[in-house]
Amino acid sequence: MEEFRSTEIIDKEIYDDARRNAERLLKSAESDCQKILDDVNSRIQKASEEKHALYSGRIESLKKDLDASLPLEKKRFLVSFEDESINNSINNYIENLSKEKKLELLDNLLKKYAPELKSNKINVKFHGFSKSEITKLIEKHLGSSSIDSLELLSDTAAESQCVNLGMIIESADKSLRCRATIDELVLELVDTHRFELAEALFGGRTIQ
Secondary structure, three states: OHHHHHHHHHHHHHHHHHHHHHHHHHHHHHHHHHHHHHHHHHHHHHHHHHHHHHHHHHHHHHHHHHHHHHHHHHHHHHHHHHHHHHHHHHHHHHHOOOHHHHHHHHHHHHHHHHHHHOOOOEEEEEEOOOHHHHHHHHHHHHOOOOEEEEEEOOHHHHHHOOOOOEEEEEEOOOOOEEEEEHHHHHHHHHHHHHHHHHHHHHOOOOOO
């Protein structure tokens, strides 16, 4: 009986010792796990703060760039809108003119180019007017023997060469070339009288 009890005591001591060791190991493992979790959370928090700072900086930089560029973009838009409005107004005005008035405009253009073109045989491509109307203008300013060739452009060819109403005149030796078109007149008007046209169109509220 004594030997059996001694064995029980030894078994109990072994069990208690094993339990204490197991508890200690579990506590140690829990502590290590918590340290790992705390470290991971800390790294996540740090990375999050770094990313937030980085993106906040980028956003602020983009905002500053945008704020700086907006006035310039606004001015560009307004200038573009103003130019388009002026051109449209002139084009609408000319479109509503009679054929006779349009011929008068073309007559004035040809008169300006005549000194350079005189004494030259010329090739003429035209659109928007009749052959007889163009011939009459050329003979008036350059003489009846000046025309070497006269070609009526198709709508497609006229569009590709930007000749809506008027003509392209080229000397036979190709040393001279000029555009006597209503479009050229519109460009000249805009270049020369842009400010006055804008004031008239926008009531004095022009882009400075």
